[in-house]
Amino acid sequence: MASATDSPAVITTVTGRAGVITLNRPRSINALDHEMCKLMDAALVAWADDDAIDLVIVRGAGDRGLCAGGDIVAIHTDAKALSGAGDEAAAASASAAFWRDEYVMNARIGDYPKPYVAIMDGIVMGGGVGVSGHASHRIVTDKTRFAMPEVGIGLVPDVGGTWLLSRVPDELGTYAALTTTHLRGGDVIALGLADHFVPSDRLDAFVDALTQRPLDEVLAEFSETAPESDVAAGREWIAKAFAADTVAEILENCVAAGTADGFTTAETIEGKSPAALAAALAALRAAADDGSLRESLTREYRSSLRCLQHPDLAEGIRAQVIDKDRNPQWQTGPVDADSFLAPLPAHLELKF
Structure with a gap:
């Protein structure tokens, strides 16, 4: 089990043949802020051309998780100030600067020239998925709790x-995406979002072996069969219910399934931001036709800036993280999902 204090926020070491990055804010479950992102990306850039390093390992300090996501308390300040402000003002914000650097790093991870081994132990959410989900080798455990919780705070x-x-x-x-459900290790494997299952009590030995021995040999020794997936067991009804292209139709389909799972799922979705749900569904449908991760990241940057200008983001963070009353008062009325995804002025678009 990785362990460390809260400083420095990112620890980079070279051990044997491996460069090891440890996200080191255990009290906040290693929530990723802008400075951490820059430190991590600098290590990745330096190690990409270092002949002494054969692979990169990324893990989280403490015993609670790899990374609980981005530092959304900081984003809350911008969201309150920028509601309805327009693209220019949103793009000039601290949140936008963070997202630009974070998404460029996500793209770098996706095509990293060396094996990149992500230890997805414990909580892996939001930004934590960004530093692990695009890895060449994604390791989950019996403690993994993987989720994309964005629509629950008004974000895509x-x-x-x-x-x-x-x-x-x-x-x-x-x-x-629409339920923000927590996926366990077996679920993540079954959905194709991770590659190998290693018991959490063997992680330290696994990482030690990676620093000294060939990757394939170590994976063969430590990987075990993942548990069955409860989520994947519902694939038949989920495939039918979620094939629709509007959130309203998906909700109708869930109820029409006539099962406890269907009713519970509909109720869960109805508690999320209507604007974020509509924009997320549109973004997922558009991303399915993308030819590269960068295309999706470019669209996501647009939607993040538009969410920053929408009242639901400040309200969602307030309800979930600031006041913790878990009772967000979402904006109601028609939602133009396409407006969240529309191109930005050329000089504001994300650049890689």
């Missing part, structure tokens, strides 16, 4: 989440 899945989830068969990725 980002960090390449729409790219990943849109490619999960049988609409299970759409289900995960």
Whole structure:
């Protein structure tokens, strides 16, 4: 089990043949802020051309998780100030600067020239998915709790989440995005969002072996059969219910399924931001046709800026993280989902 204090926020070490990145804010479950993102990306850039390093390992300090997501308390300040402000003002914000650097790093991970081994132990949410979901080798455990919780705070899945989830068969990725359900290790494997299952009590030995021995040999020794997936067991009804292209139709389909799972799922979705749900569904459908992760990230940057200007983001963060009353008062009325995804002025678009 990785352990460390809260400082420095990112620890980079070279051990044997491996460069090891440890996200080191255990009290906040290693929530990723802008400075951490820059430190991590700098290590990845340096190690990409370092002949002494054969692979990169990414893990989280403490025993609670790899990364609980981005530092949304900081985003809350911008969201309150920028409601309705327009693209120019949103793009000039601290949140936008963070997202630009984060998404560029996500893209770098996706095509990293060396094996990138992500230890997805414990909580892996939002930004935590961004630093792990695009890895060449994704390791889950019996403690993994994987989720994209964005629509619950008025945001559209980002960090390449729409790219990943849109490619999960049988609409299970759409289900995960709109319900924000927590996926266990067996679920993540079954959905194709991870590659290997290693028991959490063997992780330290696994990482030690990776620093000294060939990757394939170590994976063969430590990987075990993942538990059965409860989520994947519902793929038949989920595939039918979530094939629709509007949230209203998906809700109708869930209720029409006539099962406890269907009713519970509908109730869960109805508690999320209507604007974020509509934009997320549109983004998932668009990402399914993308030819690269960068295309999806470019669209996600647009939707993040538009969410920053929408009242639901500030309200969602307030309800979930600031006041913690879990009672967000979402905006009601018609939602123009396409407006969240529309191109930005050329000088504001995300650049890689």
